[in-house]
């Protein structure tokens with residue numbers, strides 16, 4: 001991170017193009033659950049991408065999803081979806097089957113966009129990278145935050161060294177869940193780490209890289225999954241990061257990047273569309289305005305970016321390269337290692 005004595009006079013504008021400009025792909029939805037519905041409605045409203053097919057473990061559920069969203073083809077198995085006449089599979093199954101679902105799609109010659117987390121551990125993430133590379137196909141993790149217009153402005157500020165030397169990143173994400181949610185199911189790799197903690201860990205590692213020290217605290221939830229994690233990390237050069245994630249209740253979901261020249265605070269929830277403030281030690285500040293929004297307003301950016309990358313012949317996307325997804329999972333694995341948390345099949 002380069003040194004700069006003062007923060008800029010004006011904030012950079014986002015360079016993220018209109019999602020309508022992205023050339024279309026034929027998408028297949030694998031796992032017609034909650035996020036699949038949000039992705040489909042956002043993509044249908046804001047892009048020219050074609051949601052061409054949906055696959056479920058049940059023919060009835062895929063047909064119901066197809067009827068809701070006007071999708072032409074509905075399949076009663078993931079294998080049939082992977083073999084369908086589509087360009088790319090959007091994997092929206094629970095974490096525990098991201099790896100197998102992605103491999104099935106790649107084996108059928110389809111590009112893949114995989115919901116976060118890309119797998120349950122770094123070994124799965126590396127295997128997806130290797131299988132995609134061997135097949136010459138596109139693969140990326142659908143970490144939608146990094147595709148939002150505000151993040152392009154954040155990235156420009158970081159690249160220009162506008163925060164000075166980055167010393168501290170603080171990020172947290174907690175949410176309330178109704179009983180019966182899959183986050184309480186140990187067999188689905190439940191607990192906050194993979195559902196929510198992915199975001200703070202992805203932010204910390206995207207900004208600071210790989211930690212050289214990590215200390216984690218955890219406490220269980222009565223359901224049998226982990227209920228809360230706090231982690232502190234240090235990085236080569238001396239920066240620190242502090243992360244908290246838990247499933248007991250909503251938090252502001254805040255994130256701050258602290259540098260010697262300026263502090264950048266993302267409006268909460270930081271993982272969704274919204275603005276940020278760049279504050280300087282003299283008390284002045286600059287505001288980046290982005291309308292606050294949720295999945296409908298934000299998920300289409302990742303689909304458009306992926307479509308542009310694939311049409312350009314690329315097998316990865318700059319906003320979320322596979323190496324970045326692997327690093328996030330490496331840190332999640334290190335946290336679990338200290339807390340003795342294992343997931344099914346490990």
Ligand SMILES: NC(=O)c1ccc[n+]([C@@H]2O[C@H](COP(=O)([O-])OP(=O)(O)OC[C@H]3O[C@@H](n4cnc5c(N)ncnc54)[C@H](OP(=O)(O)O)[C@@H]3O)[C@@H](O)[C@H]2O)c1
Pocket residue numbers: 030031032033034035036055056057058061062092093094095097115116117142144182188194195295
């Ligand atoms: N980007 C975001 O903001 C965001 C938000 C929420 C979730 N997510 C991610 O998206 C993934 C799915 O989350 P979700 O909340 O959409 O889950 P969900 O509502 O439970 O849907 C998951 C779907 O996967 C299928 N599935 C396959 N194997 C399953 C199993 N063993 N148990 C249950 N369902 C199974 C089910 O469809 P069929 O049985 O019909 O095939 C189900 O509808 C998670 O990895 C999560 O981290 C991302």
